Amino acid sequence: MQSLIGTGVALITPFKDDFTIDIDALRRVVNFSIDGGIEYLVILGTTAENATLSEEEKELVIATVIEVNAGRLPLVLGVGGNNTLNVVEELRTRDLSAFVAILSVSPYYNKPSQEGIYQHFKAVSEASPIPVILYNVPGRTSSNMLPSTVLRLANDFDNIVAIKEAAGDLVQAMQLLKNKPKDFLVISGDDMIALPVVLAGGAGVISVIGQGFPKEFSEMIRLGLNRKVDDAFKLHYLLADCIDMIFEQGNPAGIKEVFSILGITENVVRLPLVSVDEFLASRLDSFVKKIVKNT
Template sequence: MQSLIGTGVALVTPFKEDFSIDIEALSRIVNFSVDGGVEYLVVLGTTAENATLSAAEKEVVIATVIEANKGRLPLVLGVGGNNTMEVVAELQTRDLSAFSAILSVSPYYNKPTQEGIYQHFKAVAEASPLPVILYNVPGRTSSNMLPATVVRLANDFKNVVAIKEASGDLVQGFQLLKTKPKDFLVISGDDMTALSLILAGGSGVISVIGQGFPAAFSEMIRLGLNRKVDQAFQIQYELSDCIDMIFEQGNPAGIKQVFQSLGIARNTVRLPLVTVDDSLANRIDLFVQKSNR
């Protein structure tokens, strides 16, 4: 899965003032990311406010991204949930021909045991016609997919090819790198620690900030993969304040403010999320203005 090495970006779903999907803005975001040099695009992940989109709206997002991308970059589709049978049914019925892989989040809210997580992804792997990227994000799911479970899945199912590791725990990331099968990819899901995980042997990142600063962030990741440590960390330090800011009041409210500052899309989010407050908006605006000088 060489196409998953480098920077993938978890695309937002831009909304108009009336909270309907802004198709033109989504196309602009796709083009901005592609032109900025990222390696692949992730559709309908957490950052897309997937939980607040109707089934019809999800189809609009998918169609818009496919059309705007025009086959330029590999696409990954978020297909996950806490109802295993529902996830399996979607994998068995959805047209996945435009996608290179699926990204499937560990079940949330139910708080399954490690055996429950294994059995869930066993069902997903057996149903999926595409390679599967596991997604561990305990801050959202309330359960941590431990390295032993990840390695067990990777060894048992050839189409389980990678994990987006977003625990924020570098030690856990190092344990994954130490114990994983040779060709299994450990992909960071945390913008601030992505470079450190890559330098330890990780394969890249699925990023939020990467869609707001695609040229700089994807170059940082490439430098890290090429072991050009000093140059990579210079970019990390230049972006670190904004990485903190975009998550300060929740994702994707922060990155949507970046897009408003760039003039690409509105900062509108759907309840229960709210836009960032004026203080944070002003700080993000100032950072974007300085970065574009």
């Protein structure tokens, strides 16, 4: 899966002031990421506010990104949930021909055991006609997919090809890197530790901040993959403060504020999320303008 090496970005869903999808802004976001050097695009991940989109809106987002991308970059689609039967049904009925893989989150809210997580992804694997990227994000799911479960899945199912590891635990990521099958990819799901994960043997990152600063962030990952450590860390420390800021009051409110400052989208999120407060907006404004001025 060479197409999953480097920087992927979990695309936002831009909204207008009336909370409808802003298709023109979505087009700008996609082109901004592509022009900035991103390696692949992830549609309908958590950052897309997927949980608040209707089925019709999801189809609109998918169709728009496919159209704008026009085959330029590989595409990954978020297909996951906490109802295994519904996920399996979607995988069996959806046209996935435009995608190189699906990104499937570990079941949330139900708090399954490790065996339950294994059986869920066994069903996902057997239903999916394309490769599967596991997604471990305990901060959202309330359960941690342990390395032993990930490795069991990676060894048992050929089409489970990668994990987006977003536990925020570098030691856990290194356990996966040490013991994984040769061709299985460990992809960071945490922007702040993406570079250390890459330097430890990871394949790259599925990023939030990468869509706001695609040139700098994707170059950092490429430098890391090429073992140009000092140059990579210069870019890491350049962006580190902003990585903290964009998650300070929730995702994607922070990254949407960055896009608003850049003039690409309005910062509109759907309830129960709210936009960042004036203090954080001011700090982000200062940071973004400093980056723009120096590049």
